[in-house]
Amino acid sequence: MSAVLQIEGLEAGYVRDLPILRQVNLTLKQGSLTTIIGPNGAGKSTLIKAIAGIVPISAGRVVLNGRDITGIRPDEMAPLGLAYVPQTDNIFRTLTIAQNLALVLRRLPDRAARLRELLDTFPPLAEKLDDRAGALSGGQRQMLAVAMALATRPTVMLMDEPSAGLSPKIAAEVLDLTRSLTATGVSILLVEQNVKQALRVADHCYILAEGRNRLDGPADQILSDPEVAAIYLGGRRVGAA
């Protein structure tokens, strides 16, 4: 399996000379679901935002499909096959669902066909096309956010805590949905707080702490690592609901 996204020695932060990320390295393999976990404030969102061009990068490289995309503008992502689902505020509440989708689809030559595909994939959205997106339930919002990211047929998706704020049942569904996306050939970098659930669906896992790489390995290995269990799973028994 080849690497679709490669991050090398990344330093990034919100304020000049005050990097949040230090020397972060990461590889996302073709078709894999790789999760990034770590305590609050570890820099998980910052890493995703740096890749997407939202947070300025002061050192290091981001390589997408062999192409250096370090510090792109966020609006340049889609044509390169990169998509990003933010942690919060990831849909336009004041637009209808149809308008949210039309916005992301507007550059595609086959937008009508693509819209139909998306609505087939996410039937609940098709029923509410003319509702304001702000009126959607939490799970449906995430569904719309994912649909918007998928619209431009990305090869790599960055997802920031798609399960946050959802009930455990809906959260599990959203993560299963995320897992199923990889079957279509998308490679996914998934940030999660919900460590157990994330490790359940992921192939590979990176642990970030204080802006640095802490540990990484196949998800099942990480799941059974006693140190990880003690720190990140709160010492609770792995696999408990």
Added chain:
Amino acid sequence: MIQNLVDGVLTGSIISLGAIGLTLIMHMLRFANFSYAELLGIGAYTALVFDKLLAVLFPALSGKIGALTLTGTLALSVLLAMVVAGASAVVIDALVFKRIRAKADALSMVFASFGVALILRNVITLIFGQKAQLYSNDIAFAIVVSRDPLLLIKPDQVFVLLAALVLMGGLHLVLTRTTFGFALRAVAENPVLAQVSGVRLSVIVTSVWLIGGALSAAAGVFYALTNHLSPAMGHNFVLPVFAATIVGGIGSVYGAVLGGFIVGIASGLALMVLPSGYIPAMPFLIILFVLMLRPHGLFGEDQG
């Protein structure tokens, strides 16, 4: 009473047009732009120049349209003035505001906008003189709609109100029916997410300057058509358009439209109890009133 109300609605439509772009600029670039209202003056005077020019080039068009004092050449000139004012707004942004926001905070832009307003207004004075002017020296006869209560309406006023409503309706269609409109609303709601969704911010900001400049130019011509042109006209609209944006809530186009009518009607009705010399302060009182009761306006979301 009814006359004040009708006059207020008319003034309100002009304020609304002037406030639409301002509310978006204040929201997207996060600064109160005191030079924005000068676009009304730029628009009105540009139309004056084009009107004179076109009257020479195409004398056939210089006849009055129906009962209006509006001529064919002036009608064309409004469109040209809208283009020029929109372009001026973009140029001023590129020359001044863009450079300042690249290295300083939003309040420096507020500061700079005061300076820009002072420059623009006095350049207009230098070119066109201090004296008030009219597009047409023909007397605009008012139609007596009713004698008791007395209600006089000039055909020009009816035209202005209708034209303003048509422009607002057009904007509404753009915002609700086109992907450009969705992009604009997306940037207003969440600029970062809009970028992530493939919207180039600089394109939207430029478009907002263009739209705002064009609508302001129309407002300026409409005001001049029903009143007169003077270099101070931009200055006189600063408070009314700010009041409209604050009443409506910063960032809300529909709020700005409603706010414009509220400010216009309130100022019109205030004439019944206040001497006319105090009317310019009316929008200020409205601002204070709104800030006390509903600091984020009727539809606004800006908090910070």
Added chain:
Amino acid sequence: MIGLISYLAFFATMAGILAIAVLGLNLQWGHTGLFNGGVVAFFGAGAYGTMLLGGPPEPGQFGGFALPYVVALGGGILIAGVVAWIVGLLTLRLRHDYLAIATFGVAVAFENVTRNADWLTGGARGLRGFPRPLEAAIGDTFLYGLFFLGLVLAVLLAVYLGLERLVNSPYGRVLRAIREDEVSARSVGKNPTRLRLESFVIGSMIMGAAGGLYVSFYAFVSPQDLAPILTFQIWAMLIVGGAGNNRGAILGAFLIWGAWTLSGFALSRFAPDAMQLYTGSIQYILIGVVIVGMLMWRPQGLLPERVTKTIYQKGAKKGSVIINKEVI
């Protein structure tokens, strides 16, 4: 010779009065980051307030209480402070630029009142006949000119020293902290809204004091003296001198007032007759260019603020619109 000295004294008196107002603005903008779009109203409130309290009675005219000079001046200052307090109370907890809009509105409302409320302000004629302090005792106009200059410079010095103490005290440091980063100021237990209000009121009272001195110097005041351009002039003085630096504020006042006077003189002397009506506009454009040009090319002014800002604070304000590469 006497003529020249007397003219220089006149010039310096006016520049000194304006410098006091610039110091008031510096407390607001330079030290606390508050944008006052209606300096002229606070200056004018002090001027009219002093006049009403200390001026001679006139039939059909409110005011003319002929109070002792110090009481009148103090009252004028207080009136400016009360206006500032009301406006500040309503706007300081909101978006930062609301203060700019509200103060601009105050200036418009103030101008409406001075022009229209004849019973209070004398309307367009204004109010005249203010008894200048100690004028009778000194007698000689030349000596009185020097005396008044001394008075103005003494007030200027007192305001300068008072402000220097204030801004170098822990209180001043908190003000700057609020200017740079409200969140961290709040986190150390300071109430930013209250401190901003205090700074705004004190600054406006200083402007009111300048207005009071102005009216005692000219012995009359009318709406023409308080044109909106005064606000711009006072800002230009501050931004040229260096916002945040009290010495810069004073330097800027003398420089800009000098440039204003000279340009007015040169224009009236050399501009062609046809242009004479428009020399004012040319001067206004120059003031506008000075303001915009300084903001673009030397925002720190001639004498920059001495306190160095931390990198974090600078960065936090920078790109406050959106933190990424797209510069809009």
